[in-house]
Amino acid sequence: MENCTIYSHDVNMDKVLTVLQSHFDQSAIKVNGTAEQWESVVVTTGKKLWKPGQTLTLRYRQRTVPGYQLPPSGEAIAENLRGMYNYVAGIQAANTGLQELLLAKIATINTELTLIADPAFTAQHAAVIMQLAKEMDAFLFSGNNGVFKTETQGFWDQQGDLLLDTTGASTAATLTVNIASAYFDDHAAVNTPAPDATARKARSEAQLKAMEVKTNRFLPVVTNEATVVIRSAREIAERLVVLSAVNSVAFNHFSGAEITTYLQKNNLWELTTPKEKIFLEHPKEADKMRETWKCEGIWVLLWALKKLSAIGAMDALANLDMIAAEDYPFRGLEGNPAAYIAAAGDMRSSAEILDANDLYYRADWACVDARIKGTGIEVLHPGIVYERHYALNWLISYHEQPWDEVSCDT
Template sequence: MMRRSFLGFLTSLAFIGSADAEGEAEARKAASTAQLKKEGVPFMDHLPTIETAAESRRRTTDEVVKRAIALVIVAVKGETNDRNLVSNLISQFGAEGFFTPKEQAFVGNPVATGQDRANFSWRYEGAFVMLWALQFFEDLGRPDKPCDVSRMVSILRDLDTEGLLKRANLRPQSDLLDAADLIYRYNWAVVDARVNGKAAPAGLEQDVVVERHYALNWLIGYMGQEWDDISTDT
């Protein structure tokens, strides 16, 4: 039998790699769809697959820890509007450089609007996703109610930034992608219900779904977007 050319060999490897990636993405979609069926959440069969491990971005533990801290602090500002408390938290965690431009503007604004405060107070959900990704929480749970803020704040209160970095263990990329795929499909169900003038299905909490989708898209590097520009397409 004639041996294949080197070019043909490389072509076959590329095909195998492409097939493997497609299989990974489809398997992830199938697992998410099975979960939605189990919960009675509507889904769309032809909603696309998301990135594979090879296509996604792997955040560093340092990035994720700092993002968690920043999100808790802006959420505290949104909830309390207590500038002294926020200043103390920034000092405690050495968080001066952790904020995005939009977050920095909000933190430094003494007359933030009620709507801005409400929007940023939901960032607790993003912080919860980060701490789950770092394995401070075992399970994300269904997005049908707000996260346990008191438990999350307790974790941060007991550990400074250095302590969080020492304890953190960023989950495998496959776990982050599994969660991102599932929340993407939860969000489709929530958006579809809203467009059609219906309540969110199966007890899902719309704001929780959106915030977690936002955070997970950042974690996997969706479309190369950074935090202030993350989109939650469905």
């Protein structure tokens, strides 16, 4: 069995059937669904009484909202394309200009068309695949099969030339990136990076480079000051009280039952997340170990409320013992969290919080890249960076995700 994938900006799937019908008899083509909105197509050729024949199966998926950029959406195809973008950006390419064009092309993709051949692609299949790529103004991703003879997986253009493989090699000269005018007209103003976001990215990259940390210049900007929704001081204080109370169980200062009673008595149970409630009900040792890492989130939220002058080094664990008693949100079972929450007012500016978020976003990418390559970064601790990035994403209302569901896309 062999497969390859076609990636296109085009969302018109009628042309796929038109191309198939130009190469195969209608009797060989079985369409699952309507011609206008089919789910899969199976083409069977060479079938005889004693021979099952060759099959070519086509399936596709598309972005719900077509466009020409890849903002985080949580949609499976969009997240796959974002992962592809970061993967390509991380390849040490011999032709960096062509790599940049491929990255620009990936951002425009709306349709992923997968083709599976059983037992293998034939010459006729190859002709169909290359015609589809041309008709759909697409590029292809494939490994060694009947269409592309190669030792490694790679990206190929409509002429069958190599755009980029996993070793960074290319044979293609250039790549055309087309954007449908309708998408451009509708979305250009919305998707043009704001000047403050662009400047912020440049500052973060410069800071990381000064630390001798690898940066990825293809990572997009983060939300800008005009559109970001920063959590309120009260919301931060409430989250701090719950986090620090639950964290006390992780360090065996109190039992899960004692903290549950404390949170219920102080009308904070509704602000306790589903995962925190499960932990408090059965605080297993392995879960306690994971929960201790929330110190880094507490640290960041205290910084956001100006209880700390700086977040500090990215390889230095948070030291909550240095926080003044009056500034710490959980003061034992007899403490008054309502007073702490009511007193919360002064907090960091949107610019300060976005600066930190942008920096930790890019540092988190460096940690992931190092982990994939089996290397380390002396000045970054992956666990510290991830937990702080998590809290910062919550602070900027990333995807409007609640605390339990915050994602740290890199």
